[in-house]
Amino acid sequence: MKVYLNIILYLCLYGFIFRFLPIEEKTKKKLFILFAAFHLIFVQGFRFKSVGGDLYRYEVFYDIVKYFDLNQFINHRFELGFKCVVWVFSNLNLSFQNFLLIISVFTITLFSKTVYEYSKFPLISFVLYLITGMFDFGFSGLRQIISMSLILLSFKYILNKNAFKYNIIVILASLFHKSALIFLLFQIFNIKDIGKIYLKIYPVILICIVILGSNLSRLLTIIFKQDLLTYYSDDFSGFGGTSLVIFSVLLLSAITKIILKESNRILDNLIIITSVSLLFQSLSQYSYLFTRFNLFFYQFIALLVPNLIFYWRSFFSLNNKHIKFIFDIIIFFIFILLSFNFYKLILEGNPHQIIPHIYRWEDFNA
Structure with a gap:
């Protein structure tokens, strides 16, 4: 559990360091997001393949999909997009362990990109990514976490009222988890x-x-x-x-x-x-x-x-720097204290079977 709770502490440390660096605000934001994303990718992407409740059935599918005939491939219950991606990497003889790393890099990078574009306070966004269970879910729900990350990309086209590109991305997301199709309804709000x-x-x-x-x-x-x-x-x-x-x-x-x-x-x-x-x-x-x-x-x-x-x-x-600083400190401590305790309660329930955390280079039987 400690490795997950420490993420919040490290995020605070990164935020504190970059806040007081004498560089442009945009550069501070980029550096914080880069360090935060790398930390999440490290913890999730380099975990041992037993860390995550649904990974066993995904690994079995990953190992056998290359031997499927066309009929078996089409009739398997997983969505077509996910099956195609798995088939490609499986035939490239990439290990399932490395496949997990690729998924973590992909999903956390897309979340980080969206945070950079639309969040005023990236630290809060990353902490919320933890305490809402999205980070934990990414250890187990491979199909849906890919689909969720693609839906983040579609937000840009809702704002721009670009229905064609929005539909393309939502449909692409549904090829990894069909529940993404519900986002097709959101176009009605642009009327x-x-x-x-x-x-x-x-x-x-x-x-x-x-x-x-x-x-x-x-x-x-x-x-x-x-x-x-x-x-x-x-x-x-x-x-x-x-x-x-x-x-x-x-x-x-x-x-x-x-x-x-x-x-x-x-x-x-x-x-x-x-x-x-x-x-x-x-x-x-x-x-x-x-x-x-x-x-x-x-x-x-x-x-x-x-x-x-x-x-x-x-x-x-009211644009007073000193008041802004005091406001930031108060909000920061209240938010982090509540988040830390709330995340601890979530981890104790261990809904996605990510505890104990084991890195891929550690001895699983130790």
């Missing part, structure tokens, strides 16, 4: 005033989801993933901690737009995506189907929260 109307009636939608959640989640589970009915529950246990956190972020977003009158395409689209996340989170207590869907949305929360903090920081500081 004039649809996004504004949606946000106005959002409270009504949320109430309906809560009231009808059990029946709705059962219906959608049957339609999209009937085998997950074994994880289905009729009981409403109330909003859990994750739902409350997302709700708090949305409430802060609403206050930001009303009081600070902040409105831009990045902020507005991140709010819409996060609002959908709460709808899915409300259904996830009934069916595991929605828990898997929601992972796609958590990565956008890692972009929204730093932007909200930035706007409130500007509001309170």
Whole structure:
């Protein structure tokens, strides 16, 4: 567990060092993201192939796919894009261990690129990447983490209203995990005033989801993933901690737009995506189907929260450097303290079987 908790401490160290270097802000940001990304890649990419709950079945598939005939290849249950990528690397005789490293480099690099482009505070984004479970999930859910990373690329084309490129990337992402197809629906919010109307009636939608959640989640589970009915529950246990956190972020977003009158395409689209996340989170207590869907949305929360903090920081500081510094220190310590303890609780549950952590050069039987 220590190797994972230490990541937060190292991220803080990198942030502290680069903050006080006498260089341009853009260069500081690039250096921090470079060091943070390398650290995550090192921990995830160089782990032993036993670290991750689903890796055994992925390794079996990796070893045998090169011997499949066309019919076996087509009928295997994994998505076509993932099968093709695995087939290529397997036929190149690349070890499964190195294949895991390539996936880690690919997914964490795409997340880091998105953080650089859209996050006001990269440190907060990287910590959120940990405590929302996305980093841990990347050890196990290979198909979906690739798909999630590709969806991050599509965000640019939502902002630019480039429907063609957006659709291409979403469809490409669905070739690694079909749940990515849900993002095709987000184009509707680019239609004039649809996004504004949606946000106005959002409270009504949320109430309906809560009231009808059990029946709705059962219906959608049957339609999209009937085998997950074994994880289905009729009981409403109330909003859990994750739902409350997302709700708090949305409430802060609403206050930001009303009081600070902040409105831009990045902020507005991140709010819409996060609002959908709460709808899915409300259904996830009934069916595991929605828990898997929601992972796609958590990565956008890692972009929204730093932007909200930035706007409130500007509001309170009034461009005074000393007040800004005090504000940063207070937010930093509160956020890191809460994140450290929350991440520790997640790791103790070990949902993705990443504990104990073992590097590939360590003796597994030691």
